[in-house]
Amino acid sequence: MTTEPAVLVVDDNRVVADTYAAFLTDEYAVEAVYDGEAALDAVGPGVDVVLLDRRMPGLSGEEVLARIEERVLDCRVVMVTAVDPAVDVVDLPFDEYVVKPIGRPELLAVVEEMHRRATYDDALRGFLALASKKATLEARVDEAELADSEPYQRVEERLAEQRESLGIETERLEGVVSGETRDIVDTSDAGALTE
Template structure:
C-alpha cells in the first residue's frame, strides 16, 4: 500500500462513513444548536455533564466535543478517559478563553474553538476531525490485519485448512482496507495532512 505524500490523491467530493459525534455541554440549548450544525452524515450523541459524556462515548464515536464548563468530570478528565481507550475519537474543546487552549492541552485536545463560535467554523472543524478519525480507525484495522497476515505467513499452511482459508480472507480484507484508506486520503485537505504528520513525527 502506497500512502506517501507524493502519491496522495487530490480531494474528492464525497463524504466519509457515517459515525456518531458526541456533544458534551452543560447547556441543552447549545447541545441542540451544535446538533443542528453537524454535517448531514453525522449523528449526535448528547451529554450534559462529564460523567454522562464518558458513559455515552463508544469506540464508534468519531468526534467528542467537550465544553470547558462540564460538571462532575471536567473536559480534560473526559478527554483523558477517551484517550485511554483504543478508539480513534478526535477531541474538540470549546471554551470562552482562547488563550487557555495552548496551556498544556495539546496532549488531550485535537483542536479548540473559542466563543463566540460561528457555524461555519464549527462545521469545518468537525468535518476535519471526522475525516482524521475515520482515517485513523481504518489504519488501525489495517495494521491489525497486517499483523495477522504476518503470523499466518510464518506458518506452513495446508491447502484447505482453516488457517489457509483465513489467510485468503485476510488478504482480501487488506485489499479492501487499502482501497478505503486511499478514499479516506482523497477527502483530506492540507490541514488534515499536516495534523496527521504532526502526530506521526511527534
C-alpha cells in the same frame, strides 16, 4: 467507520449542546449530553468525533479528555469552549481547540476536518494535533508570553522532530491541514503521508 460519522456533543449548557447538535444533524449521527459522566457513558468505539466543553461542573472536559485517552478510543476530540487557551493546553490530548461562540459553518468545517483526519495514520494525526495546538496558541496568546514559555518551546521542538521523522516538507501538506494550522505546519508532503 460508518457512512454517517457519529458525533458526540458534550456541554453543560443544554441550549448550546442542542444547538450544536442541530447544526450537525443533517450531516452526522449526533448525540448531545450535558455533563462529563453522561459523556463517558456515551463515548465508545462507535463515536468518531467528540465536541467537548472544557469547563463543566462535576467532571470537567479535561477529566473527560483524560478518560477518553485512558480508554484508548479512536475518536477525534475537539475542545469547544469559552475558555481562552493558555500554554497549559500543550499537554492535553485533544485534536483541535475552538473558542466559543462558534457558528454552524465553522462547526461543520471542524467536524469535517476531524472526520478527514480519522483516515490518516497515528503519526500524522499526532502531528496535526500538535500543529493545531501551536496555531491555537499563536492566535490566542500574547507573542511575548509565548516567547518565554517552556511548554510552547516544547511544542515547536516536537513539531520539528515529528516533521523530520515524517519527512514532511513545507509545500506538500496543503489540503491535509486546514485553517490556522495550515499556516503553522510545513505543508509539503501530504501526498506521501496519506497514500
